[in-house]
Amino acid sequence: MFDIMAVTKALADENRVRILAALGNGELCVCQLIELIGLAPSTVSKHLSILRTARLIQGRKNGRWMYYRLADGQAAPREARTALVWLLEAVEGRKTILDDRRRLAKVIETMPAETCRR
Amino acid sequence: MFDIMAVTKALADENRVRILAALGNGELCVCQLIELIGLAPSTVSKHLSILRTARLIQGRKNGRWMYYRLADGQAAPREARTALVWLLEAVEGRKTILDDRRRLAKVIETMPAETCRR
DNA sequence: CAAACATTTCGATAGATGGCGAATTGTAAG
């Protein structure tokens, strides 16, 4: 029971949903997510920690940068993966998500993964 | 966006998940849910109100009794119905839910819908 | 119409949660 409540609680915050939707377009660096979401780094980090505990995302460290993506088959239990499928379909086309997608394109443009790496 | 967050927030409480799982077995009277969940009537009523606002359940009044069931095709938006499908599959087999199912059988036995109606 | 009863609404309260800034950690570059 506990694991499923971790998933539902993780989905119960709009900023976390925005993060998941953004990661639906591919892996992102924490600094890019901070820029996109517009909250303090510590807050975004906390959200990522909650999403990771729920096994909805997974992280990969490269130097001093941390990259997150949606948890794939290996890393996520079935319920987490199906929850992601549901969520991404449910939010598709919503204003907030469309706005984020547009803004994310700009963010990636001004601070691409290569910038982080340099 | 708002409607989807109403759904995810509604699912982010264990007692509401228990209620939904119980309703997965069919329509129930509020008094039966109160007995099953073991919280104060006012609290259960509040939970039901939240679930209804999220369009996950629908109610039907009969005399002074109120019967709730999972929202069907007409009453629920697509995202709510798919969320229910996800949830019911995800919680299937969990200890809390199995315990509830067993206890629900007893509750229905001692206070069947007919008792309410009499 | 009065009493009984199922349910909901209201008001209060304790605990959970989201947010921030400061301090910490770990890595890369000077």
Add this chain to the structure above:
DNA sequence: CTTACAATTCGCCATCTATCGAAATGTTTG
């Protein structure tokens, strides 16, 4: 090895939420 910097952890505060009991609502029955 010291500085710079990305990210996380920590401590604090404001707000939200789950819960209860009391009061209100609506319906049935005497």
